[in-house]
Amino acid sequence: MDTYARHPVEFVRGEGTRLWDDEGNEYLDFLAGISVAQLGHCPPALVEAVREQTGRLMHVGNLFHTEPGARLASRLSERSLGGKVFLCNSGAEAIECAIKLARRHRQGGDFVVLEGGFHGRTMGALSATPQETKQAPFAPLVPGFRVGSRGAPLPVDERTAAVILEPVQGEGGIHPLDPEVLAAARAACDESGALLVFDEIQCGMGRTGSLWAWQQAGVEPDVMTVAKGLGGGLPIGACVARPAYSDLLRTGDHGSTFGGGPVVAAAANAVLDAIDDEFLAAVTAKGERLAAGLRGLGLEVRGRGLMLAFACDDGPALVRRLLLEQRLVANATGPDTVRLLPPLTVSEDEIDDAVRRISLEI
Numbered sequence: 001m002d003t004y005a006r007h008p009v010e011f012v013r014g015e016g017t018r019l020w021d022d023e024g025n026e027y028l029d030f031l032a033g034i035s036v037a038q039l040g041h042c043p044p045a046l047v048e049a050v051r052e053q054t055g056r057l058m059h060v061g062n063l064f065h066t067e068p069g070a071r072l073a074s075r076l077s078e079r080s081l082g083g084k085v086f087l088c089n090s091g092a093e094a095i096e097c098a099i100k101l102a103r104r105h106r107q108g109g110d111f112v113v114l115e116g117g118f119h120g121r122t123m124g125a126l127s128a129t130p131q132e133t134k135q136a137p138f139a140p141l142v143p144g145f146r147v148g149s150r151g152a153p154l155p156v157d158e159r160t161a162a163v164i165l166e167p168v169q170g171e172g173g174i175h176p177l178d179p180e181v182l183a184a185a186r187a188a189c190d191e192s193g194a195l196l197v198f199d200e201i202q203c204g205m206g207r208t209g210s211l212w213a214w215q216q217a218g219v220e221p222d223v224m225t226v227a228k229g230l231g232g233g234l235p236i237g238a239c240v241a242r243p244a245y246s247d248l249l250r251t252g253d254h255g256s257t258f259g260g261g262p263v264v265a266a267a268a269n270a271v272l273d274a275i276d277d278e279f280l281a282a283v284t285a286k287g288e289r290l291a292a293g294l295r296g297l298g299l300e301v302r303g304r305g306l307m308l309a310f311a312c313d314d315g316p317a318l319v320r321r322l323l324l325e326q327r328l329v330a331n332a333t334g335p336d337t338v339r340l341l342p343p344l345t346v347s348e349d350e351i352d353d354a355v356r357r358i359s360l361e362i
Contacts, residue, residue: 007320007323007324008324009021009027009323009324010022011027014029014037014040014041014042015040015041015042016040016041016043016343016345017029017030017040017041017342017343017345017346017347017350018041019041019329025327026327027323027327027328027329028327028328028329028350028353028354028357029041029329029342029343030328030329030330030340030341030342030346030354031329031330031331031339031340031341031342032229032341032342032343033228033233034202034228034331034341035170035202035203035207035228035229035307035341036228036229036231036232036233037229037232037233037343038205038206038207038229038232038271038275038343038344038345039232039270039271039274039343039344039345040343040345040346041233041343042233043232043270043274043345045270045273045274046232046233046267046270046271049266049267049269049270050234050263050266050267050270052266053068053262053263053266054263056262057262058261058262058263059258059261059262059263060262061257062255062256062257062259062260066260066261066262066265067262068262068263068265068266068269069087069260069261069262069265071265071269072085072087072238072260072265072268072269072272073085073087073238073260075269075272076226076238076240076272077240079211079272080211080212080224080240081220081221081222081223081224081240081241081242081243082242082243083240083241083242083243083244083245083246084240084241084243084246084247085238085239085240085241086238086239086249086254086259087236087237087238087256087259087260087265088236088237088238088239088256088259088260089235089236089237089256089258089259089264090120090227090235090236090237091119091120091125091199091201091202091225091226091227091228091237092119092120092121092122092125092237093122093227093237093256093259094201094225094226094227094237094238094239095119095120095122095124095125095128095164095199095201095225095239096120096122096124096125097225097239097249097254098162098164098197098223098225098239099111099124099125099128099162099164100249100253100254101195101223101239101241101245101248101249102161102162102194102195102197102223103161104248104249104250104253105161105162105195105245105248106159106160106161106162106193106194106195109144109159109160109161109162109194110144110145110146110159110160110161111128111144111145111146111160111161111162111163111164112145112146112147112148112154112155112156112160112162112163112164112194113128113129113130113145113146113147113148113163113164113165114130114147114148114149114150114154114165114166114169114177115130115147115148115149115150116130116131116150116169116172116173116175117129117130117164117165117166117169117172117199118131118166118169118170118171118172119164119166119199119201120201121134123138123141123142124142126138126141127141127142127143127144127145128145128164130145130147131172144161150177150181153184153188154184154185154188156185156188156189156191156192156194157192158192158193160189160192160194161194161195162189162194162195162196162197162222162223163185163188163189163194163195163196163197164197164199165177165181165182165185165196165197165198165199166198166199166200166201166202166203167182167198167199167200167203167208167212167213167214167216167217168202168203168208168213168303168304168307170201170202170203170307170333170339171202171333172333173309173333173334173337173339174302174303174307174308174309174333174337174339175302176208176213176302176303176304177217179216179217179218179219182214182217182219183217183219185219186219186220186221189222195221195222195223195245196221196222196223197221197222197223197224197225198212198213198214198221198223198224198225199225200212200213200214200224200225200226201225201226201227201228201237202228202307202341203304203307204224204226204228204229204230205226205228205229205230205271205275206229206275206279206280206283206305206344207229207283207305207306207307207341207344208283208287208303208304208305208306208307209280209281209283209284209287209304209305209306210280210305211275211280212224213304216304220242221242222241222242222244222245223239223240223241223242223245224239224240224241225237225238225239225240226238226239226240229271229344230268230271231264231267231268231271232267232268232270232271233267234263234264234267234268235264236260236264236265236267236268237259275344279344282344283305283306283344284305286306286344286346286348286351287303287304287305287306287307287308289348289351289352290306290308290340290342290351290354290355291303291308293351293352293354293355294308294310294355294358296355297355297358297359297362299311299312299362306340306341306342306344306346307341308339308340308341309333309337309338309339309340310337310338310340311336311337312332312336312337312338312362313336314335314336315332315333315334315335315336315337315338316332316335318330318332318338318361318362319331319332319338321361322357322358322361325360325361326357326358326360326361327357328354328357328358340354342354
């Protein structure tokens, strides 16, 4: 179906930060499948983990235990909120799980979301995405979502089941939320008894220089959704809860045929193997280098780590020129924003090369 505005390029191979099309042209990838290929394209350790698991066991379903999924859930818990994990196939599915979990917490409660947010395209996730152009064609939406403004107190009260926020708004144009906004949301949820849900689907897995973006603000959520970079290129999502809320969903309340399957779980474990403190420090340093380079071109830059964007009068046109003329893969999140999400393994030389290519088109 004609649901994607695709560029006239067919990619056939990837390695590290490089892609090759069907005509043999080489590209520098500063999009990483939209924050998915955290370790670059086809990293050997991830490829080997998937190859080994595929040759041993690909699927049995969630009526049985498998070691890769159990190990992944345990590691996600230990490195985040300490509670239980629901494994699924995408970020939107992780959000759907969080919505159902919050409704179990406060039956009939509503949700507060923030202007500019994006949480996915399934009906529940879309209802949590207050963007008129995305919602209008599919009305009526799931009821019970109220929209807060960035510059005002969130409308949280005793009816609220959960507040759902992105610590760094991704599809909305790479807008880090002020730590004070996150802290105010935490306080409002504590007072009202609502759950605080952080959507780390795009900004998590080391993208901002810490494993989770919320760690930089020092504000811990009750529930967290993860996807994209977790699988390093394979489709996976996760909804993680604090211990106090880990048993809200009961047997039969939710499920997924493929969620947490052995192959994708093996891939996610390989990604987690690579993301340690040294790796994260390098992400921070490389993000500062990229931001400095862009500012040196006179561009207005925002974001954190290797989740950056710059203002541009005609973002889509610039992105197309960068792709077709400079062989640099980037993305426009709207008419006035160009987004850069390179693999977290990008080198300093590749960062400098990307800045040079951008300089030739702005």
